[in-house]
Amino acid sequence: MLELTEAVVLAKQLNESIRGKKVKNVIAAGSQHKFAWFYKDPQSYPGMLTGKIVGDSKNYGGHLEITVEDTVLLFSDGATLRYFETNEKRPLKHQLFIEFEDLSSLCVTIQMYGGIWCFPAGEFDNPYYLIAKEKPSPLSDRFDEAYFYQMINATGMDKLSAKAFLATEQRIPGLGNGVLQDILYYAGIHPKKKVKEFEEDEKRRLYHTLRTTLQEMIRLGGRDTEKDLFGNPGGYKTNASKNTVDQPCPSCGSLIKKEAYLGGSIYYCGGCQSM
Numbered sequence: 001m002l003e004l005t006e007a008v009v010l011a012k013q014l015n016e017s018i019r020g021k022k023v024k025n026v027i028a029a030g031s032q033h034k035f036a037w038f039y040k041d042p043q044s045y046p047g048m049l050t051g052k053i054v055g056d057s058k059n060y061g062g063h064l065e066i067t068v069e070d071t072v073l074l075f076s077d078g079a080t081l082r083y084f085e086t087n088e089k090r091p092l093k094h095q096l097f098i099e100f101e102d103l104s105s106l107c108v109t110i111q112m113y114g115g116i117w118c119f120p121a122g123e124f125d126n127p128y129y130l131i132a133k134e135k136p137s138p139l140s141d142r143f144d145e146a147y148f149y150q151m152i153n154a155t156g157m158d159k160l161s162a163k164a165f166l167a168t169e170q171r172i173p174g175l176g177n178g179v180l181q182d183i184l185y186y187a188g189i190h191p192k193k194k195v196k197e198f199e200e201d202e203k204r205r206l207y208h209t210l211r212t213t214l215q216e217m218i219r220l221g222g223r224d225t226e227k228d229l230f231g232n233p234g235g236y237k238t239n240a241s242k243n244t245v246d247q248p249c250p251s252c253g254s255l256i257k258k259e260a261y262l263g264g265s266i267y268y269c270g271g272c273q274s275m
Helices: 004-017 042-049 127-134 145-152 162-167 180-187 200-219
Strands: 023-028 036-038 054-060 063-068 071-084 096-100 105-120 256-261 264-269
Touching: 004 054, 004 063, 004 071, 004 200, 023 042, 042 071, 042 096, 042 105, 054 127, 063 127, 071 127, 145 200, 162 180, 180 200, 180 264
Parallel strands: 036 105
Antiparallel strands: 023 096, 054 063, 063 071, 071 105, 096 105, 256 264
């Protein structure tokens, strides 16, 4: 799923691969998908994009934005983007296909669910997108210790678990169920542990591991559980993920466990992150 770290990596790769290219052909909603969300009629996308020059790509939390002159392409959640060179074989099924004048292409598919939104700049009012644009990124200087403490000590936060605090209500845009696993692993905090039970040193540790873990994931090109613009897995080796279930923790030797919790899975070390 598209989270903060993957969105940052993809934006960089898109700027290096398609910025400055001219759109030749567009196919939107070419393959039906019940949970692919479009802005208005996807059949209007070719008219909005064809003949225009691709500008900058950037991320806002887990949202990935591509500017195409006076038009914006926005992707979220389960959108998978792949870039293909001129002579590479393209997939037959896709929810958005953009071919450039040099015959290279960008193909977007939806996994479980996801947004593929094309709209005139400034027109889209999706609240999750707007919140992501307004709130400070955990990678920025604005996301300092004072900001984090204000957030974690706010009214009602003490009732939440560590997972709920980090990954719900867009408190930290782009931080989802995927990246939080290793953040909590390095902080030594169980995903189910309540915020009210945190010691002060755990709060400080959580802030610092949140920042450093995200930075390391981006430095290494994303997580090994996800793929980049060219279909390659990220270089960051996850410690608590689907890839490491029932394997020994590199720190203490206890097994990495998996449980269902809050509508998804949690992964944790039974020794380092005990309740």
